[in-house]
Amino acid sequence: MNSKFSLKKIGYYIVSLPIALAFLFPFYWAVVNAFKPRAEVLKYPPTLFAKQPTLESFINLFTAGNGNFLFFTRNSFLVSIGTVLLTGVACTLAGYALSKLKFPGINIIFVLILSIMMVPFQALLIPLYTLMHDLGLLDTKVALVILFSTFRLPIGTFIMRNSFASLPESLRESAMLDGASEVQILTRIFMPLAWPGLLTVVLLAFMRSWNNFLIPLVFTTSKASQTLQVGLVTFAKQRFYTNWSVINAGSVAGMIPVLILFVFLQKYFVRGMLAGVSD
Amino acid sequence: MKIFSKVSRKNKRILKSILFLLPVLILAVMFFLVPLVDLFRMSLKDVSLLGSDKFIGLSNFRKLLFNDPEFWQSLKNTAIYSLMYTPPRLMLATTLAILVNRKIKGITFFRTSFFIPLSISFIIAGYIWLWMFNDTFGIFNYFLEQLGILKQPISWFGNTWLARSAVTIAMVWKTTGLIMIIILAGLQGIPEKLYEAAAVDGASLLQKHLHITIPQLRSTFALAIILSVVGSLKVFSPFYVMTEGGPSQTTQSIVMYLQKMGFSYYRLGYAGAISIVFAIMLLVLSVGQFKLMGVGKE
Numbered sequence: 392m393n394s395k396f397s398l399k400k401i402g403y404y405i406v407s408l409p410i411a412l413a414f415l416f417p418f419y420w421a422v423v424n425a426f427k428p429r430a431e432v433l434k435y436p437p438t439l440f441a442k443q444p445t446l447e448s449f450i451n452l453f454t455a456g457n458g459n460f461l462f463f464t465r466n467s468f469l470v471s472i473g474t475v476l477l478t479g480v481a482c483t484l485a486g487y488a489l490s491k492l493k494f495p496g497i498n499i500i501f502v503l504i505l506s507i508m509m510v511p512f513q514a515l516l517i518p519l520y521t522l523m524h525d526l527g528l529l530d531t532k533v534a535l536v537i538l539f540s541t542f543r544l545p546i547g548t549f550i551m552r553n554s555f556a557s558l559p560e561s562l563r564e565s566a567m568l569d570g571a572s573e574v575q576i577l578t579r580i581f582m583p584l585a586w587p588g589l590l591t592v593v594l595l596a597f598m599r600s601w602n603n604f605l606i607p608l609v610f611t612t613s614k615a616s617q618t619l620q621v622g623l624v625t626f627a628k629q630r631f632y633t634n635w636s637v638i639n640a641g642s643v644a645g646m647i648p649v650l651i652l653f654v655f656l657q658k659y660f661v662r663g664m665l666a667g668v669s670d
Numbered sequence: 671m672k673i674f675s676k677v678s679r680k681n682k683r684i685l686k687s688i689l690f691l692l693p694v695l696i697l698a699v700m701f702f703l704v705p706l707v708d709l710f711r712m713s714l715k716d717v718s719l720l721g722s723d724k725f726i727g728l729s730n731f732r733k734l735l736f737n738d739p740e741f742w743q744s745l746k747n748t749a750i751y752s753l754m755y756t757p758p759r760l761m762l763a764t765t766l767a768i769l770v771n772r773k774i775k776g777i778t779f780f781r782t783s784f785f786i787p788l789s790i791s792f793i794i795a796g797y798i799w800l801w802m803f804n805d806t807f808g809i810f811n812y813f814l815e816q817l818g819i820l821k822q823p824i825s826w827f828g829n830t831w832l833a834r835s836a837v838t839i840a841m842v843w844k845t846t847g848l849i850m851i852i853i854l855a856g857l858q859g860i861p862e863k864l865y866e867a868a869a870v871d872g873a874s875l876l877q878k879h880l881h882i883t884i885p886q887l888r889s890t891f892a893l894a895i896i897l898s899v900v901g902s903l904k905v906f907s908p909f910y911v912m913t914e915g916g917p918s919q920t921t922q923s924i925v926m927y928l929q930k931m932g933f934s935y936y937r938l939g940y941a942g943a944i945s946i947v948f949a950i951m952l953l954v955l956s957v958g959q960f961k962l963m964g965v966g967k968e
Contacts, residue, residue: 509956620791654782654786
């Protein structure tokens, strides 16, 4: 009985481990190549380990073109944090209202918010472009924050509404009897209980705005507002040849923030992705 | 007096509620509803950034649907990609979900490994794989040579079908984790006693999956298929990075064509018409998706 059990276990590992390693290999390969000297990157057959690991590619990445990549990275952080704040606040307030401050007809508002999901943002790029043009927001980080947040609203509001709905109405009533204001009730009574929902919403918002490419590609043109993803593509396409050492270093640098968040807060990512499944 | 205070309290509540909803409403109206209406207006015009703004009725749609081979080519490219991407993604995701649906030492490691490519951007995933598929220095060709499948390195992006295959492989790697967790959630919803009953009847592992798992997961699979099709119809970044639409526009997706018409040629009215056709295609699928997900239900 016991030996059969462990045999089954070994079989399981024999199947799973190679698949897991195959999934991790592309990460490994980007990292190894980012640490190889340029001459070793352009070698065939490829070397499986960095024989003389060096930071050369990273130094090139961050110093090339007057440190443009630093600018792109900074912009990505600012835009993603801006999106996190706007999405977090807007969805929390709306979710609370939709769940605890209901009035006849409020569901129409909920349907309007959810209907954003029915139209892919790609289909709205054209009118949004002329709108941003008229508002004088083309090529600004503000435009990116607004657009990223708008398309996070349906799922964010949905998650927050559900978070509050699972909490009892009596919490609000007893706080009201104590004379607490609505904002106090929300921040002091409900948020300490509803924070997992908010964390899910803002993590997804951070990841989506950090990773998105099409929106910054269309709405930004200068290094003052372009993000890391656009910067990486500019790097790869501006030269006559592609500098693969720098691209590998840029890929590694560009995925570190989301990977760190992901590894530590995986539970919330999974929850968020299940709630608002989309590629 | 009592009635009056009751009414005013109710009004106060509505007022508070609307104040709380205001940020979301402003964003939703200004950056969703207004542009959505504007899209229809623009698609009926010959709009360009150079100043022309002439009403031309349905001309854009007529040209797009009946006289634009490049649009149909992009549509075809996207549909082919969708067909290439959906089945392997689903099969792999099902296998992985079954693998990680148990309590065993190291399960977190496996689950994380399969899931982690989801967190990085399509751009970075595209470059990682573009480098692995490099014709001269790529490790992919090297592995295939070592395995004896290839005699000499091949150029993955010089040939339409190889280019499509390369992007498909990269994207299945990148996105399978999402379908895996959906199927995993479905698996965990299957009542344990069904398997116990089958075990009593002496069913094999394969029989259990064939006769219990798969039928029980019917709506989960339907959701997964819709999601994959929707995701692949919206594809942009991986092709933009890996193939740039080539060779000779045989891997240009609809969104790439839309982006090119709109923001390289600045034919905004025409790109608006493309957007509407694209949105209608996806709308049908999205309705099905949200029904299956039960979004909006209490």
